[in-house]
Amino acid sequence: MGVKERMPVDIQIVAAMVLLLDIFVFVLPQSTGFIRAASGMVILLFLPGYVLTSALFPGKDDLEGIERLALSLGLSIVIVPFTGFALNYSPWGITLGPIVAILSIYILFMCVITILRRHQLPEGEAFSISLISVFRAFGHEVTSRRSGLDRALTIFLLFSVILATATITYVLVTPREGEQYTEFYILGMNGTAAGYPAELEIGESGNVILGVKNHEGETVNYRLELRLDNRPLHLAEEYRDIHIEDEGEWENTVTFTPEEEGDNMKLQFLLYRNEDLTEPYRELHLWIDVGGDQDAV
Template identity: 30%
Template sequence: MRAHQWMGDLLLTILFSALAAVGILIVDVTIAPVRVALALPLVVLLPGYAFVSALFPDPPTEDGAGFGTLERIALSVALSLAIVPSIAYVANFSPYGVTLLPIAVATVAWTVLFSLIGLLRRARRPPEDRYGVGGRAVGTVAGLFTVHQRRRGETPAPFEPENQRHVLLNVFLVFSLLALVAGGAYMAFAAPSLPAEEPHTELYLLSENEEGELTTTDLPTDLSGGETAPITVGIENHEGETQSYTAVVYQQEVVLSDDGQDVEGVESETELDRFETTVEDGETEQIGYDIGPTTDNDVYVWVLLYEGDAPDDPSPEDADQTTRLAFTD
């Protein structure tokens, strides 16, 4: 057997895996058909094919024992659909989480590693005992749907139909594999078109607990008029670019319902303070501030956040982000 006959399939597997890694991770191909062509084999075929090749370096025997090309492909698809989700599950415990980078890198590494193991195991076999992709694959596929007449005592090959019922089972098997591949193709096609995270900003208030940790559960809400307490204003920028912000501290003196749950009216509104900051994309700015009501009446003290400059007459209704503390009896 010539070298290309027993090495070609696994060398091609390694080459394609490397090409897919470059196209998906480095070049970041976004053209849907190209992305599908790169991602689909890497998801539904190659990891399982490399694993099967490492486990079974021998060709099928004359009596039908072992795995031929068709059986290897079927088993490879089934194994790939178990291997890749397992890699994703393990990636969940990595610092990167279930994201494209760790899953793609681990899948390519798995495929290359077991392809090399498969090549090594085949190389250690005598030439006649090395599996190689022959020219009988088409005939093997056609044989799935043809009832074979065998001599007495002859062992049937895997998936070889002995009657029409077996032919129907093979039809169902091929249909199931095609459905799995189509599902993988759909996911590979849909993934690039899924909407990215919408640009947004997060605003929240924090205060120190007894252990000195910042938390949202111990905010000061029992202050009297004129008293202040330290808080931390947190601003997270997910806008996709560096963003400047203006924060306005704004007080409303409110009239509450008897149960204290609803605002029946607003008696006065006052701007207490404002400050500006700039936050890099993906970063969080935490600003210390002393906050408190100016009166003993029922008061809401708001932090209103605006992208860019704040208007001269701010209000909770026109702010980009809002949060508040309620100082009520």
């Protein structure tokens, strides 16, 4: 057998598309966003069901062209959401990287199964594909003498499957805005939401634990500032600029020293995001007395 017989054309195209998407996702994630999204939609929309259909029906007479296409799309509706459901209970969660990795392994494995099954068939009986044969098969289905109702139902079913698959794929690969956020919290020195410093003398230092958790879906540079009654307080330089990767966490002890006396003063902890210093992205505050009786809230 020649090389082309051992590696069918359609399987070559499937493997090439999978490897191309893997490069876009894992090697060039920043510079190829549009291409990555477009190729990812095509692959998730069609290939998982196509390789399963090819493995189940390796013969050219097993299915007609439009039936093979509709079944490929329909099976993708089952496979892709099932993959997302399984990843939801894994440490990786439903994100683009794990979904692409799992589906890539599955698709390439099914490609091997398809090749083996086709090789078991007599010469000339295995399914093969070309663009000309696809268009001819589709045209035959549309222009055949089957009743107009049958043709209409077939076309309606095909486009319904395409629409449903595209919708499910979009939901899986597109993060919802509500899931992108930053946790910003303050703890007392005992590690609980209590025991905050509420009464200090001028020049006396207070300590709290500040924490930041990044759930923004990307690496973020944060900036921390402290204010007492809207006047800046000194903060160690190492705490002013905080670099946190996606799903990363920063937690540290922050020391502040009031320099003015007053009762019921507002101590603000301001968190800015990605060099935007116009408005705080998150804010926390405590009430403290400096040089007087404490009355913290």
